[in-house]
Amino acid sequence: MLANPEKVIQSIRDAGLQPPEMLTLMITGRCNLRCRHCWLDCRPESAAAPVPVNVVCDIIDGFTRLGGTGLSLTGGEVLTHPDWFEILVFACEHTGLKEVCLQTNAMLVTPHMAAEVSALSSGRLSIQISMDGASAKSHDLVRGKGSFNRALRGLNCLLEAGVGPRIRVxxxxxxxxxxxxxxxxxxxxxxxxxxxxxxxxxxxxxxxxTNRLALPTPDQYAEMVNFYRFDAAFRTLYDKMGSISAIEWYKGRSISATQVCSCIKTPFVTAEGRMYPCVMLSAEKYSVGGIHQRSMADVVLAALPLWAQLPVIERKRRRALRDCRGCPGEVHCQGGCMGRAYAVCGDLMSVEDRCALRRAVYQLG
Ligand SMILES: C[S@@+](CC[C@H](N)C(=O)[O-])C[C@H]1O[C@@H](n2cnc3c(N)ncnc32)[C@H](O)[C@@H]1O
Structure with missing residues (x-):
């Protein structure tokens, strides 16, 4: 029997969780690139084939019935999906979604595609383009030779079609x-x-x-924050268009973190049809499969007993984290993101991997 969405929303709240708001949905596992940093292991010959358009639309529909208002379409590379535009039209024009984002590396964008996107009148659409460097050298180290110039070419097609104001990098x-x-x-x-x-x-x-890619160092984070503090031109530009974790931590350092994990406000669905309670929490144990065959309401209902444990674990984690005592960011950070902690060391109860980076920022005063 199909679960009633309103009852499911109530069950989500009763479980101490937040109803889904922003869904990140993989519409294919295939990618035109094999990025060195890809956490999803996407590649051209990925087994996770493009998800049929009717299945994608059913997932989006099920999500909006649960009250979801934001959607990020991702991959793999979304533009390798043969029906990417049909999916985009459905999301922008046939649902009540308030925000629709298309995540792309922009390399496959042609003038024709850019014109199609531009003709979509939806003000809710944004195009998110990945750029992993200010130069070809740093971007291509991550994404492969020639990818920076091809991304710029795609970006240029979008700019010429007038899509610039809807782009974020x-x-x-x-x-x-x-x-x-x-x-x-x-x-x-x-x-x-x-x-x-x-x-x-x-x-x-x-x-x-890979050993070729590393996190920025604590000194780099501290220097970036000091640049923001003392360079007026950068501060003005940043406040207009930027969002960098280090600077956001610095700005929010005196605000105490009262909210525990936001599960299941920002869920993630893979191209194989597995649903995770948060885009940052890649723990298999907390994922459920079968979303290509069942309604989202049914899947969520089945997963609730499992997901309801997460805020409880996070409260316990915050009480247990001895490393945080005495840290200048203790009140704000509280061990950071539990999903990141799991992704990097396989333990929900540990501090996240950016602990030293965060400390470097919080102690700037
Ligand atoms: C998986 S990609 C898929 C969409 C598209 N092909 C692209 O390149 O933007 C979505 C985003 O995840 C980011 N990403 C991939 N691996 C990551 C990692 N290990 N850590 C942080 N972000 C990552 C990418 O840089 C990209 O902005």
Whole structure:
């Protein structure tokens, strides 16, 4: 019997969880690249084939019935999906979603595709383009030779089609590319791009198996925050378009973290049809399969007893984390993200891997 979405929403709240708001949905595991940092191990010949368009639309529909309002379509590379545009039209024009984001490396964008995207009148659509460096050297180290120039060509098609204001750039922070962020931001501003979001490399999947890529160092994080503090031009640019973890931690350092894990506000669904309670929590133990065959409401209902443990574990974790006592960021950070802790050391109860980076920022005063 199909579960009633309203009853499921109530059951989510009764379990001490938050109903889903923003779904990250993989529509294919296949990618035109084999990025050195990919936590999902995506590659051209991935076994996770493009998900049929009717299945993708059913998932989106089931998600909106549970009250979801934001969707991020991802892969693999979304533009390798033969029906990517049909999926985008469905999400933008036939659902009540307030935000729809297409995550892409932009390399396959043609003038024709850009014109199609531009013709979509939806103000809810954003195109998120990954750029992992301000130069070909640092981007290509992660994504492969020639990928920077091809991404710029795709980006240019979108800009020429007038899509610029809907573009945001996503940057993965690593030791080799981190210092280039202000330069990249300046470049993006000249293109008319209004937003750049960055996040720290997660040493999971392929990233966990390479020595070529490392997290930025605590000194790099402290220097970036000091640059923000003391360089007025960068501060103005950053406040207009940026989001860098180090600077956001610094700005929020006196706010206490009262909220425990946001499960299942930002769930993640893989191209194989597994659903995870949070895009940051890759623990197999807390995932459920079968979303290509069952309604999202049914899957969520089946998973609730499992997911209800997560906020309980997180409260316990916060009480147990002795390493945090005396840290200048203790009140704000509280061990950081439990999903990251699991991704990197396989233990939900440990502090996250950016502990030293966070400390370096919090002690700037
Ligand atoms: C998996 S990709 C898929 C979408 C698309 N092919 C692209 O390149 O943007 C989605 C995003 O995840 C980021 N990503 C991949 N592996 C990561 C890792 N180990 N840590 C942090 N972000 C990562 C990528 O840089 C990209 O911005």
């Amino acid at each position: 996503a940057f993965t922070e690593m030791a080799h590319n981190f210092d280039g962020i202000p330069r990249l931001m300046k470049k993006l501003e000249t293109f008319g791009i209004r937003r750049m979001v960055s996040s720290t490399l997660v040493k999971d999947g392929r990233a966990g198996r």
